Amino acid sequence: MYIRNTLALLASLSLAILTTAAPAPLAVNATLDNELVLATTEVDRIALITDPTNFVFDFAHAEVKQEAGGRIVASNTKNFPALIGHGIAMAVGFIEPCGINLPHIHNRATEILFVVSGEFETGFFIENGGKV
Known part of the structure; x- marks a missing residue:
């Protein structure tokens, strides 16, 4: 269920790339941020x-x-207020020929990468001597 919801969100966001509308104003403030983080269920979060x-x-x-x-x-x-409370972020990267996505970490997080065009080489390191 979580994976299906995440993929649906990614697909929806991908469609946003094609739009030419002006950026939407964000109606989020510190109080709402806290309420979203503390919401017990997704239904409660969406209602906020x-x-x-x-x-x-x-x-x-x-x-x-x-x-x-x-x-x-x-x-x-x-x-992007809809991400609050989900522990995720999303990005669209455009890497030019011979470009590199510099090595970086996501402490206790996962990165999902989709290559739309071209080839991409990747690698990873596991913490604490884990098997690679």
Whole structure:
């Protein structure tokens, strides 16, 4: 169920990339952030987000972080309220030929990577001497 919901959310967000609408205003404040984190159920969490635009993240009009070899557009709990309480964030990366996604960590988190076009080599390290 969790995986299906996550994949549905990813698919919905992918469609947002194609939109040309102006970015939606975020109607989130510190009090609402806390209420979303403390919500007991997903139904309670969704009921707290009264502005439907907070369920859409427009990757086409979001802040872009440009680096040598590519760029990334990221959603997180600060700019996409629907993620609050789920322990996830999402990003769309554009890696140019011979570009590299620098080694980085996600403490106790998982990264799912989809390659849309081209080839990509990847690797990972396991903590505490775990089998690789």
